[in-house]
Amino acid sequence: MTKGIRRYDTLAAARNWAPDHNGEPAKSMNITEIFGQNTLQQEDLKERLPKAIWKDLQKTIQEGEQLNPEVADAVAVTMKDWATEKGATHFTHWFQPLTGLTAEKHDSFITPNQGGGAIAEFSGTDLIQGEPDASSFPNGGLRQTFEARGYTAWDPTSPAFIMENQNGSYLCIPTAFASWTGEALDHKTPLLRSNEALDKQAKRALNLFDVDTKRVTSTVGCEQEYFLIDQEFYYRRPDLMTAGRTLVGAKPPRGQEMDDHYFGSIQERVLSFMLEAEKELYKLGIPVKTRHNEVAPGQFEIAPIFENCNIAADHQQLMMITLKRVARNYGMECLLHEKPFDGLNGSGKHLNWSLSTSEGMNLLEPGDNPHDNMQFLFFFTAILKAVYEYQDLLRISIAHAGNDHRLGANEAPPAIISAYIGDQLADVINQLMDGAAKESKQGGLLGLGSPVLPSLPKHAGDRNRTSPFAFTGNKFEFRAVGSSQSISFPIVVLNTIVAEAIDDLCTDLEEKVDDGKSFEDALGTVLSTSLKETNDIIFNGDGYSKEWEEEADKRGLLNLPTTMDALPHLTDQKNIDLFEKHNVLNEREIHSRQEIWAEQYLTTRNIEADTTEAIAKTMIYPAAVRYMNELAENVERIDRLGLNNKGSQDMLHKVNDGLNDLNDALEELREVVLAGNGDSVIESATYVKDEVIPVMNKIRDSVDFLERYVADDYWPLPIYREMLFVK
Ligand code: ADP
Ligand code: MG
Numbered sequence: 001m002t003k004g005i006r007r008y009d010t011l012a013a014a015r016n017w018a019p020d021h022n023g024e025p026a027k028s029m030n031i032t033e034i035f036g037q038n039t040l041q042q043e044d045l046k047e048r049l050p051k052a053i054w055k056d057l058q059k060t061i062q063e064g065e066q067l068n069p070e071v072a073d074a075v076a077v078t079m080k081d082w083a084t085e086k087g088a089t090h091f092t093h094w095f096q097p098l099t100g101l102t103a104e105k106h107d108s109f110i111t112p113n114q115g116g117g118a119i120a121e122f123s124g125t126d127l128i129q130g131e132p133d134a135s136s137f138p139n140g141g142l143r144q145t146f147e148a149r150g151y152t153a154w155d156p157t158s159p160a161f162i163m164e165n166q167n168g169s170y171l172c173i174p175t176a177f178a179s180w181t182g183e184a185l186d187h188k189t190p191l192l193r194s195n196e197a198l199d200k201q202a203k204r205a206l207n208l209f210d211v212d213t214k215r216v217t218s219t220v221g222c223e224q225e226y227f228l229i230d231q232e233f234y235y236r237r238p239d240l241m242t243a244g245r246t247l248v249g250a251k252p253p254r255g256q257e258m259d260d261h262y263f264g265s266i267q268e269r270v271l272s273f274m275l276e277a278e279k280e281l282y283k284l285g286i287p288v289k290t291r292h293n294e295v296a297p298g299q300f301e302i303a304p305i306f307e308n309c310n311i312a313a314d315h316q317q318l319m320m321i322t323l324k325r326v327a328r329n330y331g332m333e334c335l336l337h338e339k340p341f342d343g344l345n346g347s348g349k350h351l352n353w354s355l356s357t358s359e360g361m362n363l364l365e366p367g368d369n370p371h372d373n374m375q376f377l378f379f380f381t382a383i384l385k386a387v388y389e390y391q392d393l394l395r396i397s398i399a400h401a402g403n404d405h406r407l408g409a410n411e412a413p414p415a416i417i418s419a420y421i422g423d424q425l426a427d428v429i430n431q432l433m434d435g436a437a438k439e440s441k442q443g444g445l446l447g448l449g450s451p452v453l454p455s456l457p458k459h460a461g462d463r464n465r466t467s468p469f470a471f472t473g474n475k476f477e478f479r480a481v482g483s484s485q486s487i488s489f490p491i492v493v494l495n496t497i498v499a500e501a502i503d504d505l506c507t508d509l510e511e512k513v514d515d516g517k518s519f520e521d522a523l524g525t526v527l528s529t530s531l532k533e534t535n536d537i538i539f540n541g542d543g544y545s546k547e548w549e550e551e552a553d554k555r556g557l558l559n560l561p562t563t564m565d566a567l568p569h570l571t572d573q574k575n576i577d578l579f580e581k582h583n584v585l586n587e588r589e590i591h592s593r594q595e596i597w598a599e600q601y602l603t604t605r606n607i608e609a610d611t612t613e614a615i616a617k618t619m620i621y622p623a624a625v626r627y628m629n630e631l632a633e634n635v636e637r638i639d640r641l642g643l644n645n646k647g648s649q650d651m652l653h654k655v656n657d658g659l660n661d662l663n664d665a666l667e668e669l670r671e672v673v674l675a676g677n678g679d680s681v682i683e684s685a686t687y688v689k690d691e692v693i694p695v696m697n698k699i700r701d702s703v704d705f706l707e708r709y710v711a712d713d714y715w716p717l718p719i720y721r722e723m724l725f726v727k
Pocket of ligand 2: 477
C-alpha cells in the first residue's frame, strides 16, 4: 500500500534540491552594463534614426501628436535591425487584455518566398497596427463574434523590449488593444487616456501658479509581495495549481508568531533566485531597487524605483512574469495570489503614486517657501477631495476574488477607504481651515501661521501601516492593491478622480479671481472650503480596529467589504459621468468592465468550489477512510485481546465525525451549486459569494479537522509546515 508515502518522496525531493553551479566561483553582476540591454531605449533610437524622424517621433511621445506613416516606417526598420542584431527572429504586439494578464501572438520577421529563400519583412504598418485573433479575450459585450477581431496599436511611449529564451528570442512591442469601433478592450488605453486628463487639469492648475511645463504625468512605483514554495509541493497541490491558493490546510504549529522572518537574512536558494530575477529585470530596463523578506515565512518583497505610470504599469506586468519564470529555474513556484495560505499574512502591492512635471518637479513634494507651499497644498487638497468623493471607485479598483481574503482581515487595510496624512500635515490642514474662516482679517493663507511648511518625515507613512491610502512625505501609497492584479485600473482611477478634483478646484479659483479677489485670498477660501467638505476622509488612527469601523460609519464613509458589494457601484451614474467627462471610458466600456470583472469573480469562485470538492472527495475522504479502517480493525483486535481500547475508539469516533461532517458539507455544496443561477452575471456572482463560499468554508473546516487526526503517513497533500519552511 502506498498510503501518503508519495508525500514523503515529495518532501525528500524538495529537501534535496541543490543548485547546479557545482561550486563554480561566485559571479558578479555589472548593472550599468546590463541595464536596459534588452530594451530599445530612447537613446538607441536617437542614435539610429535620421534626425528629422527622431524629432517627429518626440512630438508624438512627448506631446501626444499623431504619428505619421513615414516615421512609423523608419522606426520599424530601426526596430527590426536592433532586434535582429540581438538575435530576435519574431515580433509580437504585446498587450494587456482585461484578464489582467498580458497577451502576445508571435509573427516571424522572415517571410519564406517561392524560390525557397526567405526575406526579412517588418513595415511601419506591422509596427503600428496588429490584428491578433482575439475573439476569446473578454470583451463584456463590446464585440459581437462576427466582428470579433479587435486590433492592437503601438504605444510609442513605452519602449519595445526583447524576451529571451534558451532557444531564441523575440521582440515585444507594447500596444493598446481596441475593438474596430474604437472601444478599449484593454488596460492600457484607459490608462493613457486618464493620464491625458490628468495632464490637462494639472497644467491648468500649474498655470495659475505661474509654472510652465510641457507635461504632467503620474509617477508610480510598486512594492510587490510574493511567496516562494518548492515546486515539488506545488505540483502535489491541485488547489495551488488551479486556484493559486490553498483551499484546505490546517495552520502550522509555528507560523509567523515568532516574527523571525521579516527582514531576516535571505536564504541562499532564494537569494540566487532574487539575483537572477533582478538581472533579468535590469536587462528589461526595470529599475529594481529593494529586496527583502516579508512578515510571513516564505514571503518576500521586491520594489523598483518609480517611473511614469504607463511604463510602470508595463514594467509591473513584466515583473510578475519574470518572478514566476525565474523561480522555476530554482525549482520553486512564485505565488502571487493575495492569500495563498490561510492564517498567514497575505500579499499586497503598495502602489506609490505621485505627480510629476516633465522637468521632474514632484508636485507632492512639500515646498520650502510660501509659494511652493501653496502649490503643494493645492494638489494635496485636490487629492483628499478626490479620495473622499470617489471612495467607491478606489474600492472597486482593487476588488477581485483574491483580495477579498485580505482586505479587512487584520493584516491589510480595511475595505473602508480613508487617507492617512500624519499629525504634522493634519495640523497644517486644521490651521488652513481655521485660517480661512478668519480670512477677511488675516488674508487667506497667511492664516497658516507659518510661511513654510514643517519638514515632513519621508517615511511617516510606515508608522501607520493600517491605512489604505497613506501620504508618505512626497507621494501617496495606495496599500490595498492586490499582489496579483494589474495596477492599471487603480492608476486609471487615481488619475481620473484627481483630474476631476483639480478641475473643480481650478474652476472655483478662477471664478473667484475673475470676481476680483486676489489669488492668495481666493486660494485660501477654495482650499479651506474643500477641506471642510472632505476632511472626513482623513484618518490617522488604527485602521484595523473595530472602533474605526464604527467611526467611519458615523462619518458616512463607505464600507464595501467584498468585491460583490463594491463592483455594482462601478456603473453608478456619477461614475459614468466622471469617466465620460474626462474621456477615459465611455458608458459601454464601463459596463463591459463591470461585466468582465463580475464574470472573472464568478469563474474564480467556481473553479475554487470545484477544486475544493475534488480534493475533499478524491484525496481527503479516501485517506481518512483508510485510516479509519485501520483504527476499526485495531479497536476490534484490542477488544478481542481483552484490553482497554478507549484510545483507538476515541480516535475512531473523531475521524468518523470528521468524515460525516465532510460528507454533509459536500452534499450541501452540490445543492447550493445546483440551485444557483442568477439572471445576470452580477446576480450569479453575488449568489456564489453569499451561498457557495460559506459551504466551501465548511468543507475546509472538516478537512482541516481531519488533518489533525488522520495519520500523517496517510495524508495526501503537502502540509503548511512543509510548504512554508522547507526550501
Ligand atoms: P517604503 O515605502 O518601504 O518606505 P520608499 O519610500 O523608498 O519605501 O519607496 C517605496 C516605493 O515608492 C518605491 O517603489 C519608490 O520608487 C516609490 N516612490 C518614491 N517616490 C515616488 C514618487 N514620487 N512617485 C511614485 N513613486 C515613488
Ligand atoms: Mg512602502
